[in-house]
Amino acid sequence: MWSHRFFLLGLALTLFGAILHKREERRAAKVEQKHRILQIDLSRKRDRRILALFAFGAVGFLFLTALGSYETYQYTESVDFCGKRCHVPMEPQFVAAQRTAPAQVACVECHVGPGAAAYFKTKLNGVKQLYHTVLVDFDRPIYITDERRPAQEVCLECHWPKRYIGILDRTYQHYLSDEANTPFAVRLLLDVGGGDPSHGPVGGIHWHMSIVNKVEYIATDAHAETIPWVRVTDAQGQTTEYRTDDFKGDPSQHHIRRMDCLDCHSRPAHHVMPPNEAVDVAIAAGRIDANLPFAKAKVVAALTQPYTSKPEALQAIATSLRAAYPDAVQADPLIAEAEAIYRQNFFPEMKTDWRTHPNNVGHKDWNGCFRCHDGNHKTSDGKKTITASDCNSCHLILAQGTGEHLKKLNADGYAFFHIDSEFSDFSCAMCHTGGPQK
Ligand code: HEC
Ligand code: HEC
Ligand code: HEC
Numbered sequence: 001m002w003s004h005r006f007f008l009l010g011l012a013l014t015l016f017g018a019i020l021h022k023r024e025e026r027r028a029a030k031v032e033q034k035h036r037i038l039q040i041d042l043s044r045k046r047d048r049r050i051l052a053l054f055a056f057g058a059v060g061f062l063f064l065t066a067l068g069s070y071e072t073y074q075y076t077e078s079v080d081f082c083g084k085r086c087h088v089p090m091e092p093q094f095v096a097a098q099r100t101a102p103a104q105v106a107c108v109e110c111h112v113g114p115g116a117a118a119y120f121k122t123k124l125n126g127v128k129q130l131y132h133t134v135l136v137d138f139d140r141p142i143y144i145t146d147e148r149r150p151a152q153e154v155c156l157e158c159h160w161p162k163r164y165i166g167i168l169d170r171t172y173q174h175y176l177s178d179e180a181n182t183p184f185a186v187r188l189l190l191d192v193g194g195g196d197p198s199h200g201p202v203g204g205i206h207w208h209m210s211i212v213n214k215v216e217y218i219a220t221d222a223h224a225e226t227i228p229w230v231r232v233t234d235a236q237g238q239t240t241e242y243r244t245d246d247f248k249g250d251p252s253q254h255h256i257r258r259m260d261c262l263d264c265h266s267r268p269a270h271h272v273m274p275p276n277e278a279v280d281v282a283i284a285a286g287r288i289d290a291n292l293p294f295a296k297a298k299v300v301a302a303l304t305q306p307y308t309s310k311p312e313a314l315q316a317i318a319t320s321l322r323a324a325y326p327d328a329v330q331a332d333p334l335i336a337e338a339e340a341i342y343r344q345n346f347f348p349e350m351k352t353d354w355r356t357h358p359n360n361v362g363h364k365d366w367n368g369c370f371r372c373h374d375g376n377h378k379t380s381d382g383k384k385t386i387t388a389s390d391c392n393s394c395h396l397i398l399a400q401g402t403g404e405h406l407k408k409l410n411a412d413g414y415a416f417f418h419i420d421s422e423f424s425d426f427s428c429a430m431c432h433t434g435g436p437q438k
């Protein structure tokens, strides 16, 4: 069965080569005749490309036929293959995936669909990617630009959409950037709920699971961080449109997208942590000593300077922290941890870090839910705004602060107490960027 497939692959490669050759011929015909002798000039980008393609085609094909067995198939489907053979371009996702929740899920489970057709589509696409890897002309950072596989289809291979999740109790532990690294936590009851009436009341955050309700939107930027128009279709087919005041355009002139899992769970398998969050986690876990004056502020500052390469960054991080803490007993473990955070979340070679890959599951560091739930999206008569636009509609603040305060639970929910005052403005991301506080 496999030899069959390699034969098909060979055929496809031959066809690919033939098409390329024809194209080249047509182009060459337009060029003056005297240039038509076969000349390989490595100083020309075009020739380097052709040579690289040829070398790759040949080596790749020999490799595949020689090892044209189940082992090759297995290997090209492994996380090792995706993450390591293609080291530089895939490094951010490979490294991030090591410490994201479903770390045991292989890359191909989400990025390659089931069945032979999907396998070939991806592997042929892979030949193109290898070619770009050899020529080192891939995009930095990388984004998925083709029409992605529908999330519903990918995620629902493992996650059951009818599941009623109900209420999750989550504590978000932070430290301020002051001398004492003052702890500050928020304990929330998140109303995740569910989207299927046969398994629980339809409502809460997973109301958007798109089982009985359909939410569509348009975005005015490539990463859908600005959403000026939203349309809801309910179970009876009734539609409601919401738009922001400053959007006067015609939505049908834009690409209308259907909301799915990825509009909230941006990168479920390889989350790049913002430095502020990564340092909070390290302090909470005891890997950074909370007694070191200004440890939070200094580590975040050291991580977020504009570096152009990893060696340069690691060196500069060590130098700045050693200057701040002359005692080596304090400095050494701090530097080791800061460097580990850098390696796991910053990829200067790929121009990739938290700033290039937003996470929209909340609203603190990116607008996330507030792209729609900000009280500014209204129906055309101006009478109705999108529901769930006050601080207690998605979650209840059960407790907040530190020490004794965290034990005083309030079943009705507290008003959010922001460091030193009550606060309910819908623009957390204006100040909170995931990096040093503005
Ligand atoms: C649980 C599903 C899942 C797994 C497992 C997974 N990915 Fe992804 N990946 C995604 C989703 C979802 C996106 C974002 C798609 C979008 O924004 O359109 C993505 C995006 C990417 C991108 C584009 C850059 C980016 O971060 O948006 C790359 C490259 C990538 N993944 C590589 C990998 C590699 C390598 C592995 C294995 C180490 C892997 N992925 C494992 C779901 C997954
Ligand atoms: C091949 C199976 C598989 C696929 C496909 C998959 N997941 Fe998962 N997912 C898992 C596993 C396994 C876990 C970890 C469960 C656990 O540890 O309890 C998980 C956990 C999660 C979590 C919880 C993470 C946390 O931090 O607690 C979310 C959210 C999630 N997945 C979303 C998605 C989304 C969105 C997609 C589609 C892009 C997706 N998953 C595709 C297997 C999968
Ligand atoms: C409107 C935004 C939104 C959409 C759409 C959405 N989720 Fe979630 N989901 C959340 C939030 C918020 C949580 C709470 C946990 C958190 O903050 O990570 C959550 C939690 C989860 C969890 C973890 C439950 C646990 O027990 O820890 C899974 C798994 C999950 N979602 C899967 C999915 C899948 C699969 C889809 C698509 C069918 C989806 N979600 C669509 C916002 C969303």
Ligand code: HEC
Pocket (backbone or CB within 6 Å): 202, 203, 204, 205, 207, 208, 215, 216, 217, 227, 230, 231, 232, 240, 259, 263, 264, 360, 361, 362, 368, 369, 370, 371, 372, 373, 385, 386, 387, 388, 393, 394
């Ligand atoms: C693309 C726009 C959009 C985004 C992004 C979005 N929502 Fe919604 N959400 C809606 C719309 C539209 C409704 C329906 C409200 C209505 O018709 O008044 C809704 C309804 C809700 C409801 C009420 C469900 C019910 O019980 O009726 C909750 C809770 C909610 N969203 C939470 C979230 C959370 C949490 C996030 C971020 C993780 C989020 N939403 C992101 C558009 C969005």
Ligand code: HEC
Pocket (backbone or CB within 6 Å): 172, 173, 174, 186, 188, 190, 361, 362, 363, 364, 369, 370, 373, 388, 389, 390, 391, 392, 393, 394, 395, 416, 423, 424, 425, 426
């Ligand atoms: C549309 C739903 C929604 C609304 C409205 C909403 N939140 Fe949230 N909020 C969330 C979700 C979802 C999370 C969890 C994000 C995560 O798990 O990363 C969250 C997290 C938080 C956190 C913890 C963040 C952290 O990292 O420490 C605070 C504090 C918070 N919200 C305060 C507020 C305040 C104040 C308001 C009113 C201005 C508000 N929220 C309105 C959905 C909402």
Ligand code: HEC
Pocket (backbone or CB within 6 Å): 174, 175, 176, 177, 178, 184, 186, 276, 364, 418, 419, 423, 424, 425, 426, 427, 428, 429, 430, 431, 432, 437, 438
């Ligand atoms: C006007 C600017 C501003 C706005 C708007 C703002 N914050 Fe803050 N926030 C700050 C500053 C400054 C700190 C102190 C940071 C420090 O010391 O590291 C802080 C600290 C916090 C902390 C604890 C420390 C940390 O790094 O997480 C949380 C949690 C928090 N804010 C949540 C929110 C939420 C949720 C919103 C939106 C509802 C919000 N903030 C809006 C400026 C702002």
